[in-house]
Amino acid sequence: MDLGDLLKRVQNWDKLAIAKLITLAEEGxxxxxxxxxxxxVIGVTGPPGAGKSTLIYSMARKIPQDRKIAILAIDPSSPFTGGSFMGNRIRMQELTSRPNIYIRSMATRGIHGGLNYATTAAINVLEYAGADYIFLETVGAGQSDTDVKYVADTILVLVPPLSGDEIQALKSGLMEIGDIYVVSKSDNQIAESTYRDLMSMIDMMKEVKSGSWKPIVVKASGLYGYGIDDLIKVIDDRFRELMSNGKLNEALISRRALEMRLYAYDLLEKSLSERKDLVKDVVNGRLSPQEAARRLLNAGKPRLDHVAIAVKNLDTAIEKFRKLGLRVGEPMIIEEQGVKVVMVWLSNTRIELLEPLNPGSNVARFLESKGEGIHHIALEVDDLDEFIKRARGAGLIITDAPSRGAEGIVTFIHPRSLNGVLLELVKHHVLNE
Amino acid sequence: MGNTEKIKEKYDEWVREFLLPALKKVPEWRKFITSFGVGIRPLHTPLDVRDDYLGILGFPGEYPFTRGIYPSMYRSRLWTFREYSGFGSPEDTNKRYKFLISQGQTGLSVAFDLPTQLGLDPDHELAYPEVGKVGVSIPEIISMSILFDNIDISKITTSFTINATAAEILAMYVTVAESRGIDKAVLDGTIQNDILKEFIARNLYIYPPLHSMRYATDIIAYTSKNLPKWHPISISGYHFREAGATVVQELAFTLADAIEYTNWVINRWKINVDDFAPSLSFFFTATTNLFEEVAKFRAARRLYARIMRERFGAKKPESMKMKFHVQTSGAALTAQQPEVNIIRTTLQALAAVLGGAQSLHVNAFDEALSLPTEKSVKLALRVQQVIAYESGVIDSIDPLGGSYYIEWLTDTIEEEAMKIIDYVDSLGGMAKAVEIGYPQRAIAESAYQYQRMVEEGRISIIGVNMFREEEEPHIELHRVDPVSRERSIRRVREVRENRNREAWEGALNRLRRAADKEDENIFPYILSAIRARATIGEVSGVLRDVWGEHKPLSIY
Amino acid sequence: MAVQLIMHMPRPKIIIAKLGLDGHDRGAKVIARALAEAGFEVVYTGIRQTPSQVVETAIQEDAKLIGVSILSGSHMELVSELMKIIKERGVDIPVLVGGIIPPEDRDALLKMGVAAVYGPGTPLREIIDIVKKLVGAS
Structure with a gap:
């Protein structure tokens, strides 16, 4: 099955294709x-044994069958063997054969924060497949279940019958993230007092929390099917509200950011397993652990920031680099230096293409005397002043005082003093979001 | 110096001067611990026994019944030889019953097929592959009548292993008796009707826990008034053990279940404990660990007597007597070298008899491969007969009583079980514990640990991890006649076609309304529906509609 | 095409199911747990599964192997239905059968295309090894 075919089938809610595509996505x-x-996307969380899968089953069973429902149930992986015993389906198996429902079990695979990259990848696939609801059942290990808030539009916290003290203990983790709290509906006294405790706690939170959605407490029982219709209604109301106030897009942005972070973790692990040489260097005392880690991540400085090439015609140059399959950024005009610039992105550095704006500019003079070719090399440094001091100490010529460039503060070392190479020194701005 | 001090001094001296030097020369060849993990010292002495004969042992037939529930035990009446049996259609099983009775069996025990136990008629899509496989198919009243064709049900006692559909089956039995002119008050027998253990271990439940508890306890309330000789429940530890529980868990969970049922009947029906407790009965396993099993049965009687008297304020001794049936352990049977199972079941049956059982089933040696043949079930019955008539173990009551080791084991098992019962109490009783999955998880954990010990050779099983043979066993196996399934389906359709439609519909409608009313006893409505020729699938279909179906918890 | 990830890498997924109506889940749960401890991701479906539910589960999970446990004697009917559905759905997933299976039935099951059949008393090690072989894990 080729990818195009697979994608088409996924959009027709073909469950076999969805399964295969999720596997591809979780492989990276x-x-x-x-x-x-x-x-x-509805995150369902709560302590282990609170009945999360039972509740999801009861909801999925009652949601009209013309709506598409996906359920991702997460189980912990063993930290020792990496295996996982995934029993969340047990409660839901009756739904397996319903055409509108897709269920997938996922293991945590050693990630802290409760979610791993595979989960975000699966959510993307299911959204692409056209799911109306995606229920994400977390492991429910309290404090560690924190990442769910970055992927879920709505967080449903299932609170088992607890004493007031126990609720206080829960508060620090689960109780702060919920949009909807579900207390088991039952005639027993502990359940009643749990409900009252929660209500008063929510009342106090409402004063602090701004924003339009006020957390709601719903009484329901997955085991006996009570209160489920009301719960579904609350969930649907919440979705309508998110749609109307634009919050849905915010949630998508935070999901993307989480996806990047989790993918980075995966890559990091991969690099760690591939760069046994760095570990060896640390063991032998050739590198400090810190330096080895920086090298692993390509995070050490000074590092090559870019290589600049002077060109006569930027557009034809861009065309060539594009044809090589490289990602070319947007051209920019920098009046101060009399150049039109574009960045070509490589995975570990960049190539900068420079076209002179006017005959008097530096680059124009360079082209005149040397023709097209490498114009300069740029190093990114941590401490620009210190670096300049060292350069001066070595008798090198600094061309200008440091000045503000497009991405940070820059200065140059004259080629005459450095074996014919114009060396740019950059200290990037720290981007504050 | 008192006698105890003298023994203690001598004991220490023996350890120092005899035991330790001997062990230095020839060390013990393995560790010795009980199956539930408590170390076993090499020798037990009066130091291990509490000096309170009247308080903890007493006399047979007297509180706390440690030594037996009847004053003369097997010297007056042997236990009931009751081989659990059923397969195919009722015609096939009736033939097997008559064979067993002709060979000296003294009570009947009905094994139902899975569709009957789960309230599905044989023509239901899910039922079809299973009809007549693990037991007999009894989906309607005509089948029940054929099952007991030419068997005098006013005389013989019959045990029905039936739980989620216990009321339907009892209703059929009562209706068949009435059609033969037998007053239902003389009927004697047992329905298992222990739904808690289905949720915990056996897994043949239908409705959610609370509805199921209502169903089960309504039957108890009904029989306590209308079928005085009937045992409306057989509170079972057997299946816990089969699912992997330890001997202590078996005992503790069984008694915790008994407490829950008793509480329910008292709270729901406001019946005095002495008005129904005498009809409660129990069901345990017996594994090959002879002494542990004997100690378990003795501890069970003592614990139960205390619970009924102290916790529930029972006054009648009958309410405190634990009557129990024993089946030898199915899980202990091996598919490898199956003949060795005859030796195992003999030791297991011996444990039941030395433990004072009222009724006994011995597994056939081929049951790890299929249902027993006529030949293998006869051998199983012969095991009981050899113990009863040849061995002499019945001559004296509770012959192991007073053995230092047995008394120590009895006390130890009792103490350990009590800890678990206390824990279940702290969870709010067994129905609550089941809802959060505590006993289910505990048993799954024990099962896994057991299997690991087998793999590591810490538990020995001949033919499995010791003295293995590569050769496959060549024995003749029982086959269910494929025709019997078609017979069952044909009959259920005939029953549906040949009944008074109006009476049938009315009875089911009344049942539906009663199911929805919390304070109604459901049993009389089920009885009326069965009398109106409703099938088991129809009755349980109505209850499924009203109560819903239970889905297992994701607890593992 | 796939990026090789180590700890977070998806592991071969295995379905362990109780096929049919019988409730004897001790063996199935023990085997599921042993496979999980051997490093597999094991989806346990619980009891009372129909053949089509089991296949549908394996499809949705993109499983590499199906293990079914049957102790009710209805293995011939249930497994032949299971194999038929697997074929109809056009998936290629090996099937293991465990339970109380008389020797001549075992041969018949193997003829239906079942990869292996195990009875009571089979060492866990043996089952883990065959699973590793069938899913191609080292």
Whole structure:
């Protein structure tokens, strides 16, 4: 099955194709998913044994069968063997054969924060497949279940019957993230007092928390099916509200950011397993652990920031680099230096293409005397002043005082003093979001 | 110096001067611990026994019944030889019953197929592959009548292993009796009707826990008034053990279940404990660990007597007597070298008899491969007969009583079980514990640990991890006649076609309304529906509609 | 095409299911747990599964192997239905059968295309090894 065919089938809610595509996505393959419509991603959390899968089962059973429902159930992986015993389906198996429902079990695979890259990848695929609801059942280990808030549009916290003290203990983790709290509906006294404790706690939170959605407490029982219709209604109301106030897009942005972070973790692990040489260097005392880590991540400085090439015609140069399959950024005009600039992105550095804006500029003079070719090399440094001091100490010529460039503060070392190479020194701005 | 001090001094001296030097020369060849993990010292002495004969042992037939529930035990009446049996259609099983009775069996025990136990008629899509496989198919009243064709049900006692559909089956039995002119008050027998253990271990439940508890306890309330000789429940530890529980868990969970049922009947029906407790009965396993099993049965009687008297304020001694049936352990049977199972079941049956059982089933040696043949079930019955008539173990009551080791084991098992019972209490009783999955998880954990010990050779099983043979066993196996399934389906369709439609519909409608009313006893409505020729699938279909179906918890 | 990830890498997924109506889940749970401890991701479906539910589960999970446990004697009917559905759905997933299976039935099951059949008393090690072989894990 080729990818195009697979993607087409996924959009027709073909469950076999969805399963295969999720497997590809969780293996780290980047997929061209152009999603048409947001799913309502509902994180279901709560302590282990609170009945999360029972509740999801009861809801999925009652949601009209013309709506598409996906359920991702997460179980912990063993930290020792990496294996996982995944029992969350047990409660839901009856739904397996319903055409509108897709269920997938996922293991945590050693990630802290409760979610791993595979989960975000699966959510993307399911959204692309057109799911109306995506239920994400977390492991429910309290404090560690924190990442769910970055992927879920709505967080449903299942609170088992607890004493007031126990609720206080829960508060620090689960109790702060919920949009909807579900207390088991039952005639027993502990359940009643849990409900009252929660209500008063929510009342106090409402005063602090700004924003339009006020957390809601719902009484329901997955085991006996009570209160489920009300719960579904609350969930749907919440989705309508998110749609109307634009919050849905915010949630998508935070999901993307989480996806990047989790993918980075995966890459890091991969690099760690591939760069046994760095570990060896640390063991032998050739590198400090810190330096080895920086090298692993390509995070050490000074590092090569870019190599600049002077060109006569930027557009034809861009065309050539594009044809090589490289990503070319947007051209920019920098009046101060009399150049038109474009960056070509490589995974560990960049190539800068320079075209002179006027005959008097530096680059124009360079082209005149030397023709097209490498114009300068740029190093990124941590401490520009210190570096300049060292350069001066070595008798090198600093061309200008440091000045503000497009990405940070820059200065140059004259080629005459450095074996014919014009060396740019850059200290990037720290980007504050 | 008192006698105890003298023994203690001598004991220490023996350890120092005899035991330790001997062990230095020839060390013990393995560790000795009980199956539930408590170390076993090489020798037990009066130091291990509490000096309170009247308080903890007493006399047979007297509180706390440690030594037996009847004053003369097997010298007056042997236990009931009751081989669990059923397969195919009722015609096939009826033939097997008559064979067993002709060979000296003294009570009947019905094994139902899975569709009957789960309230599915044989023509239901899910039922089809299973009809008549693990037991007999009894989906309607005509089948029940054929099952007991030419068997005098006013005389013989019959045990029905039936739980989620216990009321339907009892209703069929009562209706068949009435059609033969037998007053239902004389009927004697047992329905298992222990739904808690289905949720915990055996897994043949239908409705959610609270509805199921209502169903089960309504039957108890009904029989306590209308079928005085009937045992409306057989509170079972057997299946816990089969699912992997330890001997202590078996005992503790069984008694915790008994407490829950008793509480329910008292709270729901406001019946005095002495008005129904005498009809409660129990069901345990017996594994090959002879002494542990004997100690378990003795500890069970003592614990139960205390619970009924102290916790529930029972006054009648009958309410405190634990009557129990024993089946030898199915999980202990091996598919490898199956003939060795005859030796195992003999030791297991011996444990039941030395433990004072009222009724006994001995597994056939081929049951790890399939249902027993006529030949293998006869051998199983012969095991009981050899113990009863040849061995002499019945001559004296509770012959192991007073053995230092047995008394120490009895006390130890009792103490350990009590800890678990206390824990279940702290969870709010067994129905609550089941909802959060505590006993299910505990048993799954024990099962896994057991299997690991087998793999590591810490538990020995002849033919499995010791003295293995590569050769496959060549024995003749029982085959269910494929025709019996078609017979069952044909009959259920005939029953549906040949009944008074109006009466049938009315009875089911009344049942539906009663199911929805919390304070109604459901049993009389089920009885009326069965009398109106409703099938088991129809009755349980109505209850499924009203109560819903239970889905297992994701607890593992 | 796939990026090789180590700890976070998806592991071969295995379905362990109780096929049919019988409730004897001790063996299935023990085997599921042993496979999990051997490093597999094991989806346990619980009891009372129909053949089509089991296949549908394996499809949705993109499983590499199906293990079914049957102790009710209805293995011939249930497994032949299971194999038929696997074929119809056009998936290629090996099937293991465990339970109380008389020797001549075992041969018949193997003929239906079942990869292996195990009875009571089979060492866990043996089952883990065959699973590793069938899913191609080292």
């Amino acid at each position: 393959v980047e997929l061209p998913l152009e999603t048409q419509r947001r799913s309502h």
